[in-house]
Amino acid sequence: MTFSVFAKPSSDYSHTTFMELARDVVKQMEGADGFISRSILIDGTLYHHPLEQDRSAWGDPANPTFTGERAIASLPTVLTLSLWNSIDSVKHFSYSHQHKTALLRRKEWFLPPRWPTYAMWWIPHNFTPTFEDASRRMEHLHAHGPSTVAFDFKTAFFADGTTCRPS
Numbered sequence: 001m002t003f004s005v006f007a008k009p010s011s012d013y014s015h016t017t018f019m020e021l022a023r024d025v026v027k028q029m030e031g032a033d034g035f036i037s038r039s040i041l042i043d044g045t046l047y048h049h050p051l052e053q054d055r056s057a058w059g060d061p062a063n064p065t066f067t068g069e070r071a072i073a074s075l076p077t078v079l080t081l082s083l084w085n086s087i088d089s090v091k092h093f094s095y096s097h098q099h100k101t102a103l104l105r106r107k108e109w110f111l112p113p114r115w116p117t118y119a120m121w122w123i124p125h126n127f128t129p130t131f132e133d134a135s136r137r138m139e140h141l142h143a144h145g146p147s148t149v150a151f152d153f154k155t156a157f158f159a160d161g162t163t164c165r166p167s
Contacts, residue, residue: 001079001080001081001082001118001119001120001134001135001137001138002078002079002080002117002118003063003064003077003078003079003115003116003117003118003135003138004077004078004106004109004110004111004113004117005067005075005076005077005110005111005113006018006043006075006076006077006078006109006110006111007075007109007110007111008075009075009076010043010076014108014109015043015076015109017108017109018108018109019042021098021101021102021105022042022102024098025098025099025102026038026040026047028093028097028098028099029082029093029099030049032089032092032093033089033092034084034085034086034088034089034090034092034093035082035083035084035089035093036082036083036084036085037049037082037083037128038080038081038082038083039058039080039081039082039131040078040079040080040081041061041077041078041079041080041081041131042076042077042078043076043077043078044061044076046058046061057128057130058081058128058129058130058131059130059131059132059133060130060131060132061079061131062130062131062132062134062135063077063079063135064115064135064136064138064139064142065135065139066115066138066139066142066143067115075111078110079131079134079135081129081131081134083123083128083129087120087153087156087164087166088166088167090120091153091166091167094153115138115142116138116141116142116152118138118152119134119137119138119141119150119151119152120150120151120152120153120156121137121148121149121150121151122148122157122158122159137149137150138150148161153166
């Protein structure tokens with residue numbers, strides 16, 4: 001799951017430039033090696049993978065609560081909940097092509113984070129996590145650091161709980 005808070009209200013032009021690049025990022029994500037599925041929540045609107053059979057499987061929209069400030073809570077957010085078959089595949093996608101460009105430009109759109117901007121964890125085969133579960137895991141990462149509950153690329157874990165180093 002990724003999580004960001006826009007620095008400006010959704011009426012600001014910066015949202016247009018973000019959405020233009022986001023369309024290209026999503027197309028590349030959906031064609032990336034190791035990609036399985038995704039659901040994206042932007043400013044309260046859900047965008048599911050076009051081939052998703054059961055869109056309710058992702059659950060109701062839910063933001064992490066660790067931002068805690070009323071001023072931040074009133075700003076629009078972006079959450080991406082995506083499923084990948086390996087840590088290496090999501091890492092390769094994250095730091096290449098249009099997503100890399102988006103990462104380099106994120107200061108144009110988003111508040112500087114004082115929380116994790118992404119979290120990863122293993123799920124059982126044919127299981128779809130909900131936004132609520134993803135938000136709780138991101139909160140756990142923020143409060144307790146990387147563990148098998150939620151981790152990042154720097155401190156990642158295999159499904160069996162042993163640590164790994166993504167390539």
